[in-house]
Amino acid sequence: xxxxxxxxxxxxxxxxxxxxxxxxxxxxxxxxxxxxxxxxxxxxxxxxxxxxxxxxxxxxxxxxxxxxxxxxxxxxxxxxxxxxxxxxxxxxxxxxxxxxxxxxxxxxxxxxxxxxxxxxxxxxxxxxxxxxxxxxxxxxxxxxxxxxxxxxxxxxxxxxxxxxxxxxxxxxxxxxxxxxxxxxxxxxxxxxxxxxxxxx
Numbered sequence: 001x002x003x004x005x006x007x008x009x010x011x012x013x014x015x016x017x018x019x020x021x022x023x024x025x026x027x028x029x030x031x032x033x034x035x036x037x038x039x040x041x042x043x044x045x046x047x048x049x050x051x052x053x054x055x056x057x058x059x060x061x062x063x064x065x066x067x068x069x070x071x072x073x074x075x076x077x078x079x080x081x082x083x084x085x086x087x088x089x090x091x092x093x094x095x096x097x098x099x100x101x102x103x104x105x106x107x108x109x110x111x112x113x114x115x116x117x118x119x120x121x122x123x124x125x126x127x128x129x130x131x132x133x134x135x136x137x138x139x140x141x142x143x144x145x146x147x148x149x150x151x152x153x154x155x156x157x158x159x160x161x162x163x164x165x166x167x168x169x170x171x172x173x174x175x176x177x178x179x180x181x182x183x184x185x186x187x188x189x190x191x192x193x194x195x196x197x198x199x200x
Contacts, residue, residue: 066092107144108151115148115155124156 039045055061066089067074067082074082083090108115111134113127128149135145 064088066096069093069096107140108148110140111148113148115151118152118155119159124152127152 038048063086069079079093083093111130113130115127118124118127131140131145131148131152134140135142140148
């Protein structure tokens, strides 16, 4: 039987045959279809992750996730074991079990002090002495006393500033009244002095 020799493929068909060089689309990493490496316990081995891109954003770390005690209550023993393993969960779990905190009452209101009515140095002295006495009796905490003292100091500064402003205003009014009562020549001279001083 005579041997049949096939014609060589056309040059346009050469791209269908594999070539020895590396193609651009060829992946250099491990084959994603291969099974992931696992250790003897069935966990992913070191360097072989089940999720190579990591945990997606917005998904909480399951180790830091707080269990919902309302939806799935735990027994006292299981709750104690959980807190022994993860003590950082104590505060969020306590927030689920305890009632919400009461609204804090202003310590000055509790002592019957109206800071807006303070005007004189005697008022400020009386308030500070009553705050110290309340701290000594245990009616308010020292930190609350410090907060009241800071507010008293701010009030005292505001009162002093208003007093200085009113004194200046009264002095300007006296000066204006004196200038109005002065002879016309003196008024013109004082006005020219003011113009020179201000540069207008």
